[in-house]
Amino acid sequence: VQVVESGGGLVQPGRSLKLSCVASGFGFDAYAMHWVRQVPGKGLEWVSGINWNSETTRYADSVKGRFSISRDNTKDSLYLQMNGLRGDDTALYYCARGETAVLSDAFNLWGRGTAVTVSS
Amino acid sequence: QSVLTQPPSASGTPGQRVTISCSGSKSNIGTNYVHWYQQTPGTAPQLLIYRNKQRPSGVPDRFSASKSGTSASLAISGLRSEDEADYYCAAWDDSLRAAVFGGGTKVTVL
Numbered sequence: 427v428q429v430v431e432s433g434g435g436l437v438q439p440g441r442s443l444k445l446s447c448v449a450s451g452f453g454f455d456a457y458a459m460h461w462v463r464q465v466p467g468k469g470l471e472w473v474s475g476i477n478w479n480s481e482t483t484r485y486a487d488s489v490k491g492r493f494s495i496s497r498d499n500t501k502d503s504l505y506l507q508m509n510g511l512r513g514d515d516t517a518l519y520y521c522a523r524g525e526t527a528v529l530s531d532a533f534n535l536w537g538r539g540t541a542v543t544v545s546s
Numbered sequence: 547q548s549v550l551t552q553p554p555s556a557s558g559t560p561g562q563r564v565t566i567s568c569s570g571s572k573s574n575i576g577t578n579y580v581h582w583y584q585q586t587p588g589t590a591p592q593l594l595i596y597r598n599k600q601r602p603s604g605v606p607d608r609f610s611a612s613k614s615g616t617s618a619s620l621a622i623s624g625l626r627s628e629d630e631a632d633y634y635c636a637a638w639d640d641s642l643r644a645a646v647f648g649g650g651t652k653v654t655v656l
Contacts (some may be wrong), residue, residue: 460645462591466566466591468648469548469632469634469647469649469650470583470585470634470636470647471589471647472644472645472646472647474637475645484643484644485644486644486645487642520590520591525596529638529645530578530579530638530645531579531596531597531638532579532581532593532596532597532636533581533583533591533593533636534593534596534602536590536591536592538590539590
C-alpha cells in the first residue's frame, strides 16, 4: 500500500510543471486524494484535494487559479498541474490519501514527496 | 500565519507527559474533526490521531487527544526519545472550503 510522487524538478518562474502520484495496493477510486506541500524547515500547507469521482475539487487560496488537480481512476493516478509558478511555490510536494471518499477526512497515507524548485 | 494555532515547541524528560494545544475557530475545529500528524526529521508526515481522538492501528496508546469547542489537544504520556518529532493539528475549514494545518509543534525529549 503506497503512493509515489514524481514530476518535480527545477523550473523557471512563470513556467508550468505537472506532478503525478501513482497509487498501489488499495482501491484508488474509493478515496479522496490530496496534495500537501512543505517548504524545507517549515510547516505543512494543504494545496488541493479531489474527491473520489472528481466531482469536487478544492484549492488553497495561494494556488487558486494557477493549479489544477485531477485524477484518473483507470490509472490509479493523481495529478497536479501547476501553472504560473512562483518562487514561493518552491517546496516538497506530498501526495496524500484521504481516509474516505470525501475531502474533509484525515490523510492516512502519504508519499515521500517530490521536490519542486522555482528559480531562474 | 496558520489558521490553527499551536505552540512552536514543547519538551519533557523521558517518562513525562507532554501536551500540545491547537486553537481554531467555529468554522474548523468548532464544526469538524481534528486530526494530528507526526513528522520525524527527514520523513513524510504520518497520521497519529484522526476524528478527534481515534488512533490508527499501530499508534501506541501513549498518544491521546481530545477536542472541546474550538480547541483541541494532543497528549503524549510516558515520553520516549523516539517521540522527538514535529506534531501538526489539522481540520477541514467550512468557510475556506479547505483543509488547514497548525504551524506545528516541535517536541524535544530532554
